[in-house]
Amino acid sequence: MRLFISRALPDNVIDRARATFDVTLRTETTSLSQDEMIASLRGFDLVLPTLGDCYTAEVFKAANNIRAKLLANFGVGYNHIDVDAARAHGVAVSNTPGAVTDATADTAMTLILMTARRAGEGERMVRAGRWEGWHPTQMLGLHITGKTVGIIGMGRIGEAIAARCHHGFGMNVVFFNRSPKSLPFPALQMDSIREVARTCDILVIAVPGGADTRHLIGPDTFVAMQPHAILINIARGEIVDETALIAALDSVQIAGAGLDVYEFEPKVPDALIARENVTLLPHLGTATLEVRTAMGMLAMDNLEAFAAGKPLVSPV
Numbered sequence: 001m002r003l004f005i006s007r008a009l010p011d012n013v014i015d016r017a018r019a020t021f022d023v024t025l026r027t028e029t030t031s032l033s034q035d036e037m038i039a040s041l042r043g044f045d046l047v048l049p050t051l052g053d054c055y056t057a058e059v060f061k062a063a064n065n066i067r068a069k070l071l072a073n074f075g076v077g078y079n080h081i082d083v084d085a086a087r088a089h090g091v092a093v094s095n096t097p098g099a100v101t102d103a104t105a106d107t108a109m110t111l112i113l114m115t116a117r118r119a120g121e122g123e124r125m126v127r128a129g130r131w132e133g134w135h136p137t138q139m140l141g142l143h144i145t146g147k148t149v150g151i152i153g154m155g156r157i158g159e160a161i162a163a164r165c166h167h168g169f170g171m172n173v174v175f176f177n178r179s180p181k182s183l184p185f186p187a188l189q190m191d192s193i194r195e196v197a198r199t200c201d202i203l204v205i206a207v208p209g210g211a212d213t214r215h216l217i218g219p220d221t222f223v224a225m226q227p228h229a230i231l232i233n234i235a236r237g238e239i240v241d242e243t244a245l246i247a248a249l250d251s252v253q254i255a256g257a258g259l260d261v262y263e264f265e266p267k268v269p270d271a272l273i274a275r276e277n278v279t280l281l282p283h284l285g286t287a288t289l290e291v292r293t294a295m296g297m298l299a300m301d302n303l304e305a306f307a308a309g310k311p312l313v314s315p316v
Helices: 011-020 034-043 057-063 083-088 101-116 119-127 156-169 193-199 219-224 242-250 289-307
Strands: 002-005 022-025 046-048 070-072 092-094 148-152 172-176 202-205 230-233 256-259 278-280
Touching: 002 011, 002 034, 011 022, 011 289, 034 057, 046 289, 057 083, 070 289, 083 092, 092 289, 101 119, 101 156, 101 202, 101 230, 101 256, 101 278, 119 278, 148 156, 148 193, 156 172, 172 193, 193 219, 219 242, 242 256
Parallel strands: 002 022, 002 046, 046 070, 070 092, 148 172, 148 202, 202 230, 230 256, 256 278
Antiparallel strands: none
16 A cells, blocks of 8 residues: 655654555655645555644545545644545544653643743853853742642643642642543642633643634633733644733733744744743654654554554544
């Protein structure tokens, strides 16, 4: 079977793919163009796409004579794939949940600590040669031990973040989730995002992307947050209304933000780049060799299962 892989992946994953399939590996690191996506659906039996490869309903319609039977997405998030359109055209979709959980939760903790303790600002000061030595009131930040973390979305990743905050930093955990959720440690589920925002010192976004969650976090949320509170987003950029976030920072409604994702990625607003109280990472959520290899291997599990006529390991 012919397999198209849209980006370079760890060597072990590519070697495994080539041992089983006739592989075409695209070497560019940018997202697929519409023409490339149409060609992949027409010319290959299987496609391994990833974030930014926007297989919309329009792409499936334009492809028309579709040969592909599976999009084995590299990543847990699949809001860049119109799953209903794929199914309507006889194309199954899988993803890579589980493999990303701990790495993404670790990135959330990185952003919490960097933003609360002003680590990015401090590093820039040292690199620029502007540090004049220690003194008792230099760069005073937010002490996170014992604070309250609010988590929006209590799936695998949300729970992993909550566990780190509770067990590692003695933090109180409050959260909003669309369905009831019980955790194996103290955590209070609240009835609304606004209630969580009013209560917490650190608000972490951990819901899936997609039409249902676009701009889920906007002006109402920022108005409810405490002036010393910080926002952390390790989910999808479009969940947070960036214009509203910038306005909240400018008006000191909130104290800062830590972002690994952006609404119009890879474009980052100059108004965020210019702010010292905002930590900006280049979508590092799962960026370790071990995790990216595990993600690729799970994608391969799905591809090989499909080729063998077996059920997908992690279907969408």
